[in-house]
Amino acid sequence: MNKLLIIDDHKIFTDGIRFLIEHTTDLKVVGVLHTGRSVIPFLENCNSDIVLLDIDLPDITGFEVASLIKKSHPSIKILALSMLDDITSIEKMLNIGANGFCLKSGGWDEVSTAIQTLRTGGTYLPHGYLRRLIGKQDKISESRLTSRETEIITLICEGITSADIASKLYLSIRTVETHRRNIYLKLNVHNNVELMHYAKKHLII
Template identity: 65%
Template sequence: MNKLLIVDDHRIFTDGIRFLIEHSTDLKVVGVLHSGSEVIPFLSGNPVDIMLLDIDLPDMQGFEVASMVKKYHPHVRILILSMLDDAESMGRMFEVGVKGYCIKSDGRDEIFKGIEKIRKGDSHWPKSYLELLSKQAGKTSDSRLTQREKEIIALICKGSTSGAIAEKLFVSVRTVETHRKNIYRKLNVHTSVELAHHAKKHRIT
């Protein structure tokens, strides 16, 4: 678990992070790409364990790249490196299977911590974001959830899509989406990542 790929269009940043990684860790940087369209062809011919991925790429968004990587190369562990520190960006990345998220302005030590955590199979998310989710969870109650809603929460937390949930529960996708909206409203959450943290903290599933 030591082969690392960097995907970021800021060449000064990639030169710097590559130098730091190669001179401060035992990780091997096997490639540096500057566009999203290069990623899948590169992975098809080169073994990669960890990918550092920026959200804003010149040809496509990072969540699109992450989605393709998780589909065709699910073993690759992805750590986002971005200037974006909003909950929506982090939530979208969690939903496509990203293992961690680092804000570039947090500095080298935080990035290295994130790399090491996902390398070990753990996840890594900004402390400010986890605190926000904790505060939101503390203000909500799951006492009004129906049994069917709890079943759907469990499936969402496992990464199932609305289509897969509908098929498993023998209901329509529209019904699942209605349940999802009701769950979000009752628990005061807005994304699957917030729901997952709430469910884990309150042991809903």
């Protein structure tokens, strides 16, 4: 897997990335294209293993190009390139079938790492996306807390025992412990100390 096609309408970028690829890797650049509509005709005559695909092209979008590539040449691995790292664009490209998403602002080191990740069968995603995705999952977990569970979290973080919580809320100790286990599962914590740290970090209390 060493044939690579570059699709980007900024010549200064394509000249630079081509130079770096040809002089620092064993990859062979089979072509450089500056429009989206030229991609499929090119691939019909010249095979490629990996495509570096800019999202913002002058004629059709990188999303459309990725979709066309996956329909006609599903084995080709696509590494999307963009200046933007919004979750919507990344997830849209992944849903189309792209194998990675790389930020141009990350420089050659990031592009090189992303290409190598694809060559070894992996999926490359920007670090910022992964951090935001974790935060997004946290918010989803928090939104699933019931009002009673939020109330119990507050009391736990005040250092109140299960017995006292049960008495205060007119519940059985067994019910309080059941709520506690459910809270741990939803927030992926394992004890009261972790729960307190999580609650303070995410402003639940």
